[in-house]
Amino acid sequence: MADRELSGAPSMLPLFARAGAALIPGAARLPFIGGGGGEIPDQTLTLREVAVDRERLAAYDRVCGFALSDTLPPTYVHMLAFPLHLALITDGHFPLPAIGLVHIANQIVVHRPIGADERLSLRVWATAVEPHPRGRQFTIRTEARVGDERVWEEVSTNLKRGGGSDESARSSSGPPSSDALPATATWTLKGDLGRRYGSVSGDLNPIHLHPLTARLFGFPTAIAHGMWTKARCLAALGSQLPGAFSVEVAFKRPILLPATVQFAEAERTNGIVFGVRDAKREDPHLDGSVSFS
Numbered sequence: 001m002a003d004r005e006l007s008g009a010p011s012m013l014p015l016f017a018r019a020g021a022a023l024i025p026g027a028a029r030l031p032f033i034g035g036g037g038g039e040i041p042d043q044t045l046t047l048r049e050v051a052v053d054r055e056r057l058a059a060y061d062r063v064c065g066f067a068l069s070d071t072l073p074p075t076y077v078h079m080l081a082f083p084l085h086l087a088l089i090t091d092g093h094f095p096l097p098a099i100g101l102v103h104i105a106n107q108i109v110v111h112r113p114i115g116a117d118e119r120l121s122l123r124v125w126a127t128a129v130e131p132h133p134r135g136r137q138f139t140i141r142t143e144a145r146v147g148d149e150r151v152w153e154e155v156s157t158n159l160k161r162g163g164g165s166d167e168s169a170r171s172s173s174g175p176p177s178s179d180a181l182p183a184t185a186t187w188t189l190k191g192d193l194g195r196r197y198g199s200v201s202g203d204l205n206p207i208h209l210h211p212l213t214a215r216l217f218g219f220p221t222a223i224a225h226g227m228w229t230k231a232r233c234l235a236a237l238g239s240q241l242p243g244a245f246s247v248e249v250a251f252k253r254p255i256l257l258p259a260t261v262q263f264a265e266a267e268r269t270n271g272i273v274f275g276v277r278d279a280k281r282e283d284p285h286l287d288g289s290v291s292f293s
Contacts, residue, residue: 019098065235078216181264
């Protein structure tokens with residue numbers, strides 16, 4: 001596996017511009033634009049000595065509902081690694097276009113709490129494309145280390161819709177359905193949530209920012225970021241979470257903003273099952289489960 005070490009975090013705006021350029025007819029034939037098909041490159045991106053910006057951490061805590069703390073929220077490292085994710089999938093050799101990918105599942109393993117004063121080394125790579133009933137899927141894997149100690153891991157599964165196969169994709173069964181769980185909270189989400197989370201996280205995908213840009217991609221209005229929804233769920237679970245655990249979610253229907261949604265949860269043996277659903281129609285937006293280590 002080719003390992004490329006970066007001297008600093010990639011700049012997000014040029015990466016989103018490159019992702020958007022892939023939508024131009026015939027652009028996939030250009031050597032610096034991905035999306036032309038083939039196999040996922042055997043490449044790893046590494047970024048060392050990543051420091052946490054305390055002001056950004058506080059802003060992230062506020063927008064996601066976490067209590068202000070000197071310990072990183074479980075989902076915070078995803079935000080630090082996201083520029084590497086985007087650099088990977090906008091590389092000219094990546095076979096699938098970045099714009100239009102659907103984040104369908106995410107699993108995080110927290111090996112121990114991470115202090116805000118600790119410096120992280122991030123390592124990111126993508127797995128091979130696999131068949132999916134609705135198209136093709138692949139995962140982006142992330143590891144975070146403090147020195148030689150692995151403290152955090154993530155598997156983020158993405159779907160390219162179209163040309164689905166009846167062949168079973170090689171993936172886990174995912175978390176159980178949260179349909180029957182009791183609702184413990186109702187959240188009112190404002191229409192600018194995508195812009196507020198995007199300004200903190202750097203995820204400026206146009207489907208999240210404004211109704212006009214979301215309509216260009218088939219959504220009637222802007223939709224909430226899936227990773228905001230996962231983060232908000234973990235913030236709601238709060239003190240129930242131990243120092244080490246794994247949490248997986250399956251993203252179901254998108255949350256169209258503004259929205260009113262219900263958060264549901266229940267304890268299970270050695271863990272918690274939770275979910276988010278529409279407050280009126282009860283359509284599922286997210287199913288999730290926490291397993292205690």
